[in-house]
Amino acid sequence: MEITIIRKQENIIHFLAEGLDVAFANALRRTMLTRLPAMAIDEVLVLENTSVMYDEMLAHRMGLIPLVTDLESYNLPEECDCEGKGCSLCQCTLTLEKQAGDEEEMVYSRDLSSQDPKIVPALGEIPLVKLAPKQRLIFEAYARLGKGVENAKFQPVSTVSYKYVPIIEVNKDKCNQCGDCVKVCPKNILLVEGDTIATQNTLDCSLCEACVEVCEPGAITIDSKKNSFLFKVESTGALTPEVIVEKSAEIFKERIRLALDYANSI
Amino acid sequence: MKPRTVENTKFELKFEIGGEGHSFPNLLRRTLLEESSVEFAGYNIPHPLLASPIVTLRTKRRQSNVVLREALEKMLARTEEFRKKFKQAVSDHSVD
Ligand code: SF4
Ligand code: SF4
Ligand SMILES: [Zn+2]
Numbered sequence: 001m002e003i004t005i006i007r008k009q010e011n012i013i014h015f016l017a018e019g020l021d022v023a024f025a026n027a028l029r030r031t032m033l034t035r036l037p038a039m040a041i042d043e044v045l046v047l048e049n050t051s052v053m054y055d056e057m058l059a060h061r062m063g064l065i066p067l068v069t070d071l072e073s074y075n076l077p078e079e080c081d082c083e084g085k086g087c088s089l090c091q092c093t094l095t096l097e098k099q100a101g102d103e104e105e106m107v108y109s110r111d112l113s114s115q116d117p118k119i120v121p122a123l124g125e126i127p128l129v130k131l132a133p134k135q136r137l138i139f140e141a142y143a144r145l146g147k148g149v150e151n152a153k154f155q156p157v158s159t160v161s162y163k164y165v166p167i168i169e170v171n172k173d174k175c176n177q178c179g180d181c182v183k184v185c186p187k188n189i190l191l192v193e194g195d196t197i198a199t200q201n202t203l204d205c206s207l208c209e210a211c212v213e214v215c216e217p218g219a220i221t222i223d224s225k226k227n228s229f230l231f232k233v234e235s236t237g238a239l240t241p242e243v244i245v246e247k248s249a250e251i252f253k254e255r256i257r258l259a260l261d262y263a264n265s266i
Numbered sequence: 267m268k269p270r271t272v273e274n275t276k277f278e279l280k281f282e283i284g285g286e287g288h289s290f291p292n293l294l295r296r297t298l299l300e301e302s303s304v305e306f307a308g309y310n311i312p313h314p315l316l317a318s319p320i321v322t323l324r325t326k327r328r329q330s331n332v333v334l335r336e337a338l339e340k341m342l343a344r345t346e347e348f349r350k351k352f353k354q355a356v357s358d359h360s361v362d
């Protein structure tokens with residue numbers, strides 16, 4: 001198994017994993033999506049809402065705000081000593097109070113103030129509701145850890161995908177340098193170079209095979225490497241992408257261990 | 267992850283894994299099939315809403331529960347290898 005980081009940005013990581021089975025790649029992907037806990041607002045106490053939006057609609061929008069998650073300081077409610085009733089170890093309170101003046105005003109996610117300075121909206125500029133002059137909003141929201149299997153709002157990732165590693169081959173003898181493939185490629189992988197077609201940034205190739213279709217003499221072939229995967233993990237901002245991948249591997253190991261305990265018991 | 271035995275004889279093991287979807291039993295099946303003494307390995311999900319796949323394993327020569335244990339150990343080792351190599355790759359990347 002070989003792993004290479006291709007690109008790393010604040011919320012996105014691209015990495016190449018070689019020498020693993022597709023079933024393993026998929027199990028990891030599903031773990032990141034559905035088993036890794038993240039914080040989200042789960043209950044909202046509406047004290048006043050004179051806006052045009054219904055309470056439940058507003059609560060729904062609140063639930064979808066990605067919150068920066070601290071996995072060390074919070075417990076999953078079902079694993080907490082309070083037995084899921086809700087305490088400071090498994091719950092974080094966020095409040096919002098806003099009244100529009102004489103002008104209409106937009107309420108943004110940054111207007112939420114959190115009891116815990118670490119648990120804050122990952123993005124401040126998410127619009128929640130627009131208030132007309134004098135309309136008022138007061139509520140208390142309770143965030144907790146949850147998993148993607150329960151509700152997609154708990155997913156710490158917005159995208160986890162993998163694709164095969166492309167192998168692009170141009171047969172020099174068949175190619176007539178018409179340049180059609182260069183024009184049609186949506187990722188600008190192909191370019192004319194001397195009397196043949198050269199490739200650049202091949203990892204960006206989406207394996208769409210548009211180039212193969214357009215090539216009259218059939219000079220291009222697109223294939224993919226076996227057991228190599230290009231992963232892309234995009235975080236919602238709840239956790240950093242590196243933490244997402246690493247923690248997911250740990251969570252997956254925990255599940256295998258539980259199965260192993262069973263296997264040892266029979 | 268709540269495993270429960272459905273049937274257990276020397277060369278045949280059938281067990282249910284409560285709370286799992288396709289990804290876990292699929293990987294287990296693939297890993298089991300790497301071993302030559304496995305005659306049959308597969309899983310079935312009786313109802314998509316129940317989330318309890320039933321894994322069936324049939325072996326020859328070697329005891330089925332031993333084969334299962336080995337496959338799970340292999341999975342564990344591979345996941346740990348992945349975690350370690352990923353961590354290493356991340357710190358290598360930050361350096362350059
Ligand atoms: S398969 Fe698609 S993306 Fe890849 S080189 Fe051909 S046209 Fe470009
Ligand atoms: S479309 Fe085919 S023949 Fe034309 S330049 Fe591309 S590879 Fe060569
Ligand atoms: Zn608690």
